[in-house]
Amino acid sequence: MGEALLSSKNQKILKDGFWDTNPITFQILGICSALAVTTQLKTALVMSLGLTFVTAGSNVVISLIRNFIPSQIRIIVQLTVVSALVISIDQILRAYMFDVSKQLSVFVGLIITNCIVMGRLEAFAMGNPPWKSFLDGLANGAGYSAVLIIIGIIREIFGSGTLLGYHVIPASVYAQGYVNNGMMVLAPGAFFLLGIIVWIQRSISGYKES
Amino acid sequence: MNTNSTRYTFVFAIIVCVVSGVLLSVFSEGLRPQKELNEELDVKRNILKAVVLKEPVAPKTKAADVLKVYDSKIEEVVIDDKGNVVEGKKPKQLTGKDTNLFPLYLYKEGGQVVAYAFPVVGQGLWSTLYGYLAVEADATTIRGITFYKHGETPGLGGEIEKEWFQNNFKGKTIYSLKDHKLTPTIVVKGKAADVVSKDELSYHVDGITAATLTGKGVTDLMDRWVRVYDAYLSKLRKI
Numbered sequence: 001m002g003e004a005l006l007s008s009k010n011q012k013i014l015k016d017g018f019w020d021t022n023p024i025t026f027q028i029l030g031i032c033s034a035l036a037v038t039t040q041l042k043t044a045l046v047m048s049l050g051l052t053f054v055t056a057g058s059n060v061v062i063s064l065i066r067n068f069i070p071s072q073i074r075i076i077v078q079l080t081v082v083s084a085l086v087i088s089i090d091q092i093l094r095a096y097m098f099d100v101s102k103q104l105s106v107f108v109g110l111i112i113t114n115c116i117v118m119g120r121l122e123a124f125a126m127g128n129p130p131w132k133s134f135l136d137g138l139a140n141g142a143g144y145s146a147v148l149i150i151i152g153i154i155r156e157i158f159g160s161g162t163l164l165g166y167h168v169i170p171a172s173v174y175a176q177g178y179v180n181n182g183m184m185v186l187a188p189g190a191f192f193l194l195g196i197i198v199w200i201q202r203s204i205s206g207y208k209e210s
Numbered sequence: 211m212n213t214n215s216t217r218y219t220f221v222f223a224i225i226v227c228v229v230s231g232v233l234l235s236v237f238s239e240g241l242r243p244q245k246e247l248n249e250e251l252d253v254k255r256n257i258l259k260a261v262v263l264k265e266p267v268a269p270k271t272k273a274a275d276v277l278k279v280y281d282s283k284i285e286e287v288v289i290d291d292k293g294n295v296v297e298g299k300k301p302k303q304l305t306g307k308d309t310n311l312f313p314l315y316l317y318k319e320g321g322q323v324v325a326y327a328f329p330v331v332g333q334g335l336w337s338t339l340y341g342y343l344a345v346e347a348d349a350t351t352i353r354g355i356t357f358y359k360h361g362e363t364p365g366l367g368g369e370i371e372k373e374w375f376q377n378n379f380k381g382k383t384i385y386s387l388k389d390h391k392l393t394p395t396i397v398v399k400g401k402a403a404d405v406v407s408k409d410e411l412s413y414h415v416d417g418i419t420a421a422t423l424t425g426k427g428v429t430d431l432m433d434r435w436v437r438v439y440d441a442y443l444s445k446l447r448k449i
Binding site: 039067068069071072084091092095102185 | 213214233252366
């Protein structure tokens with residue numbers, strides 16, 4: 001190892017994944033799940049953790065075998081690794097964290113089809129050593145998580161009047177005639193929020209259309 | 211090494227398949243006993259929830275304690291399609307072939323039956339809904355209902371697993387003593403009080419906003435299973 005674990009190059013990998021090339025706001029990947037699981041903060045959190053774990057884990061595995069993968073079948077190999085990882089996690093959850101696995105239900109399986117996982121494998125892990133790939137997976141997972149959590153918080157508060165299942169909008173406000181915003185629970189609400197977040201993030205990070 | 215030759219590609223693909231295949235089978239088989247235990251415990255927890263125990267078990271109660279309560283309060287029997295109890299059979303022994311046999315769970319306090327619980331299963335919008343329905347000793351009034359497994363949209367159809375939805379069923383009647391007919395609970399679109407007359411409120415419950423089809427699924431499964439178990443329940447009613 002000629003390089004410190006968190007050298008300036010590696011710090012840049014972290015910053016890129018989280019901010020400069022954020023998978024959602026910059027690469028516009030993983031949008032479907034960002035819509036599907038953000039009606040409540042809890043599911044958004046769990047999905048975030050799951051995706052970060054899978055992206056980092058599969059990045060390491062693919063990076064380790066990157067020099068042996070025949071290029072014609074690399075996508076299939078990547079998919080196999082990701083699926084095997086996700087299914088193993090699902091099995092472990094079912095055996096030892098049954099409550100969590102019940103809440104996740106279909107979401108765990110959805111991680112396999114998340115474009116971010118495959119995207120990072122193709123774009124990064126195929127050409128970089130394991131530790132860098134791990135950092136890249138972690139950073140992209142965190143970038144994805146940040147956006148999901150923001151959307152989850154806003155949608156749950158305005159759509160259901162709760163946060164993590166606890167009522168945050170007092171009953172007295174409802175008595176005044178306030179009603180929950182039904183659009184927030186549906187996909188369009190997430191689309192509007194997502195658009196606004198992409199706009200804000202891109203103005204700050206100085207994104208330019210190439 | 212030429213990693214692009216046909217031969218290498220084949221060998222590599224086979225290795226990947228075998229390794230991941232073995233890994234997955236080991237996980238699946240090795241964890242099977244633990245998984246089955248969890249599922250059984252989940253079913254028992256939900257039966258206990260549906261029958262509304264006089265002293266409810268807290269959500270965090272340890273597995274062993276839940277099983278102890280279950281064994282002391284719940285009696286498992288099997289009935290046939292004529293409503294007769296089949297001696298010597300337990301719900302656990304039922305297989306897919308036993309289409310004429312149905313599990314029934316009796317909740318007893320001090321030797322007296324307090325409630326009858328039975329599974330209700332049916333299609334929602336996206337998924338199969340699994341739940342338990344419990345009726346009081348009068349075989350007419352709903353004591354509780356629970357849905358414990360489904361794949362409906364969280365926040366929309368997924369609301370069927372929430373207390374507010376399930377509480378709406380409590381006190382509704384599945385049989386009309388006045389008209390002498392079955393009245394399986396119907397999930398309406400919107401608020402029940404706005405949609406049906408006062409007389410019919412005894413078997414209509416509020417729907418879930420933006421989840422009309424999941425509600426329809428619940429209506430259908432109520433209708434199906436209330437009719438199936440009526441073979442047994444009708445014998446208990448004092449008319």
